[in-house]
Each structure stands twice: as structure tokens, then as C-alpha cells.
Amino acid sequence: MTELRVRKVEIRGVPLIGYMRRLVDRGKLFPARIWEGKKVGVTYETNMGKTIGRIDDFRDIELTPSLHPGAFKQTFVDGPVLERAERILRETPALRGRMVPIEEKPMDWEGLDFSIRPSHAMFYAKIKKGEQWPRADLVPYEEIGIMPSAGVLNYGQGLFEGMKAYWSAAGNIVLFRPEDNAKRAQEGAKRLSLTPVPVEYFIDAVKRVVMANKHLIPPMGKGSLYIRPLLLGTGQILGVQSAPEHTFIVYVSPVGPYFKGGLTPIKLLVSRKYHRAVPGGTGNVKAIGNYAAGIKPSEEARSNGYAEVMYLDAIENIYIEEVGAANFFCVKDRIIYTPKLRGTILPGITRDSVITIARALGYKVFEKRISIDFAMQADEAFCTGTAAVVSPISSIVMEERIAIFNKGKVGPISTRLYQDLTAIQEQRADDPFGWVREIG
Ligand SMILES: Cc1ncc(COP(=O)(O)O)c(C=O)c1O
Numbered sequence: 001m002t003e004l005r006v007r008k009v010e011i012r013g014v015p016l017i018g019y020m021r022r023l024v025d026r027g028k029l030f031p032a033r034i035w036e037g038k039k040v041g042v043t044y045e046t047n048m049g050k051t052i053g054r055i056d057d058f059r060d061i062e063l064t065p066s067l068h069p070g071a072f073k074q075t076f077v078d079g080p081v082l083e084r085a086e087r088i089l090r091e092t093p094a095l096r097g098r099m100v101p102i103e104e105k106p107m108d109w110e111g112l113d114f115s116i117r118p119s120h121a122m123f124y125a126k127i128k129k130g131e132q133w134p135r136a137d138l139v140p141y142e143e144i145g146i147m148p149s150a151g152v153l154n155y156g157q158g159l160f161e162g163m164k165a166y167w168s169a170a171g172n173i174v175l176f177r178p179e180d181n182a183k184r185a186q187e188g189a190k191r192l193s194l195t196p197v198p199v200e201y202f203i204d205a206v207k208r209v210v211m212a213n214k215h216l217i218p219p220m221g222k223g224s225l226y227i228r229p230l231l232l233g234t235g236q237i238l239g240v241q242s243a244p245e246h247t248f249i250v251y252v253s254p255v256g257p258y259f260k261g262g263l264t265p266i267k268l269l270v271s272r273k274y275h276r277a278v279p280g281g282t283g284n285v286k287a288i289g290n291y292a293a294g295i296k297p298s299e300e301a302r303s304n305g306y307a308e309v310m311y312l313d314a315i316e317n318i319y320i321e322e323v324g325a326a327n328f329f330c331v332k333d334r335i336i337y338t339p340k341l342r343g344t345i346l347p348g349i350t351r352d353s354v355i356t357i358a359r360a361l362g363y364k365v366f367e368k369r370i371s372i373d374f375a376m377q378a379d380e381a382f383c384t385g386t387a388a389v390v391s392p393i394s395s396i397v398m399e400e401r402i403a404i405f406n407k408g409k410v411g412p413i414s415t416r417l418y419q420d421l422t423a424i425q426e427q428r429a430d431d432p433f434g435w436v437r438e439i440g
Pocket of ligand 1: 346
């Protein structure tokens with residue numbers, strides 16, 4: 001296991017203010033102003049214009065303004081820069097900082113699951129509705145201040161994305177089709193009256209956060225760094241309208257592989273009671289509200305021994321839409337079928353990748369309405385998503401009926417598509433469609 005020693009140097013505004021106050025008490029100096037330095041360090045001076053300290057030595061360290069007014073912090077530095085920062089702290093009595101161990105014990109890459117682990121840095125940018133997104137700093141991963149009347153808290157005006165960064169077999173840190181996540185977020189922003197984030201800006205933010213948390217990318221095969229961009233209406237609003245202030249955040253968390261020990265087929269429960277989306281609603285974008293409505297159906301399915309719930313269309317209650325947070329596919333007589341995107345289904349990036357790979361392999365792929373009766377007669381079934389990759393389905397249960405696919409084992413076409421997709425993603429094979437982005 002690689003030993004990882006990461007520490008953070010935390011320099012807070014408050015101890016500096018304390019220092020100034022002591023000087024004033026002794027009648028030697030006037031109250032001082034403190035600037036939050038970016039890259040150049042911390043400068044503080046009296047109101048007589050006399051600089052009493054300049055910590056230029058910090059120029060290699062990105063000093064990040066804290067989200068909390070009245071305090072600033074410097075965090076996450078390691079290696080030689082960290083050592084220098086620690087020395088400066090020791091040798092500069094004016095600067096009251098703290099050296100805080102944040103991750104002294106080695107990371108347990110084996111124990112990773114899909115749960116949040118604190119990271120060092122996140123991207124945070126806030127604008128007035130409709131303004132241009134500004135160049136913004138990375139800030140520590142920490143609480144964000146938000147008013148109770150924020151649009152997102154009251155009316156769910158928000159969307160998210162889900163992506164991952166990982167080490168490839170070629171030794172690169174890579175992203176998979178990030179432009180498509182950025183474009184999908186733009187579609188979501190338009191639907192939810194949020195200010196769209198330009199594609200380049202979105203990708204730049206993602207790259208910066210990944211590289212600042214590079215040490216949290218699990219070794220190849222042990223998982224990935226899950227990336228969660230968020231676009232939220234954070235301004236205060238009482239009526240149901242777009243919030244006057246919008247916030248774009250990107251945070252990350254290391255997660256384990258979805259399948260530990262090979263492809264494991266899953267059991268699904270068809271819901272006739274709950275629906276995920278309606279025509280004209282927000283099913284085709286990653287609106288946060290879509291997911292709130294899915295929590296109870298998923299809980300019910302899991303408590304009955306199923307991996308996930310499978311949704312049918314809300315009008316006729318016959319046609320398959322999606323599986324929890326993944327897209328559905330089935331195979332009959334070597335022809336691949338997947339529900340057509342009709343405004344109620346999320347256009348999954350994995351879905352599109354699987355369709356493209358399957359067609360390139362010579363399979364016919366039909367995007368059409370798929371009734372649950374048809375799907376229950378299929379030879380194979382699987383679902384796709386960033387987390388699920390290609391997840392084989394062993395059985396589907398609807399009321400009294402059960403369909404078992406390929407005797408409950410992983411089917412040959414599901415296996416082939418899983419292998420081909422992951423080979424491209426992990427740079428074990430050529431990337432004929434130009435999907436993989438090397439970022440480090
Ligand atoms: C509702 C829903 N469907 C499908 C998917 C799969 O999309 P992708 O392949 O882009 O991860 C997701 C996950 O993002 C989802 O939330």
C-alpha cells in the first residue's frame with residue numbers, strides 16, 4: 001500500500017487579527033487591514049501605510065479566500081511547498097497559522113465504496129443571474145454559506161452532473177467525454193432557468209479540481225475519483241422564480257469500483273406505482289428534484305431485495321423508461337434495443353457510447369419504445385451509466401411475473417460491450433471515437 005502523507009497548513013485571518021489587536025493594545029500601531037492574497041501571499045499593513053509584514057515566500061502557494069467572511073485559509077499543500085510553508089510559519093511569529101494533519105494514515109484503497117470522503121479543494125464560483133462566469137479560485141472543500149430563502153432550498157432550482165477521473169493503463173489521468181457532461185449541464189441550465197456554464201469553463205474547473213486532488217485518485221482497478229459538478233440557484237427568492245444569484249461548484253470524492261470481483265448481474269423491480277418523469281417535465285436533464293422523487297421507490301425496491309427500481313412511462317404505464325439512475329438496454333435475437341429519447345429519459349453518455357460501440361461491432365441497435373412485455377421476453381438485458389458502466393440484469397420482476405435473462409448469468413453481448421467500453425475508457429485499446437481526455 002502506498003503511504004500517502006498529506007498535510008494542510010491552515011492560516012486563518014482570525015489569529016492575524018488577534019495579533020494586530022495586541023499591537024494596538026500596546027499603543028504601538030493603528031488597526032491594520034488584512035488582504036486576502038492570491039498567489040502573492042499575505043500582506044498586512046497599518047492605516048499609516050507602513051507594511052509590517054509580507055510573506056512573499058508564499059508565492060508558490062495558491063492562497064484561497066475562504067467561503068466564510070472574516071477568515072481566510074490556506075490549505076492543501078504538500079511536498080516541498082508544504083515544507084516551506086511550515087518553515088515560514090515557524091519562523092514568522094507574526095503569522096499565526098496551524099499545521100494540521102489531514103490525512104496522516106495511508107489511504108485504504110481496498111475499502112472504497114460509493115460514499116463521500118472529504119477532499120482538499122473544490123471549485124466555487126458565484127454570479128448574479130445571467131452574468132458571465134468569472135475566473136475563480138479553488139477553495140477548501142467545506143460548508144458553503146447559503147440563506148434559508150435560497151431558490152435551490154425552497155424550489156429545488158439546481159442540477160448536477162456525474163463524471164469520473166481515473167488512472168488509465170497507459171499511466172495517464174483521464175476523463176471520459178467531459179464535453180458531453182458540460183453540454184448536458186447546459187441543457188439542464190436552460191430548462192431550469194439557471195445561467196449555463198460554458199463548456200470550456202466547465203471542463204477547466206473539473207480539471208483543476210481533479211489535479212488539486214490528484215492524490216485521491218485510486219490506483220488503477222481500485223476505483224476512480226467521482227466528480228460532482230453542481231449548478232444551483234443560491235440567491236434569495238420568495239416567489240417561485242429564478243434565484244437572483246447562481247453558484248457553480250465542482251467537488252470530488254474517491255469511490256470504489258462498481259463491480260468488486262467481476263460483473264455481477266442485478267435484480268430489478270418494475271414500478272407501476274411510481275414514475276420518474278412526465279412529458280414536458282425535467283426527466284431529460286439532471287434536475288436535482290428528479291432524484292428526490294426516486295429515493296423512496298429505490299428504498300422500497302432495496303428493502304425487498306432488488307438492486308434498483310425500473311420505471312415505466314407515466315402515460316400508458318407500459319413502456320420502459322429507465323433503471324434508477326441508469327439507461328436500459330435489452331437484446332433479442334442478437335438485435336439490441338434501448339428506449340428512444342423522448343424527453344422523459346436522461347440522454348446518458350454511457351448509453352450513447354454503448355450504442356456507438358455496438359453499431360461499430362456490426363450489431364443493429366434500435367432506439368424505440370420498448371414495452372415491458374417485450375423486454376421480459378428478451379435474451380439479455382443490461383443498464384448503463386457512469387457508475388454502473390454496463391450492468392447486466394439477471395431478472396426483472398413485475399407484480400406476479402418474473403423474467404430471468406440468460407439463466408441469470410451475464411450474457412455474451414453485455415460482456416462484449418462492457419469489455420470494449422472499459423478497454424477504451426482505460427486506454428487498453430484504441431480510442432476510435434476520440435472520447436478519452438488525458439489531463440495529467
Ligand atoms: C436518471 C439517469 N439515467 C441515466 C444515467 C446514466 O447517464 P451517464 O451514462 O451519462 O452517466 C444517469 C446518470 O447520470 C441518470 O441519473
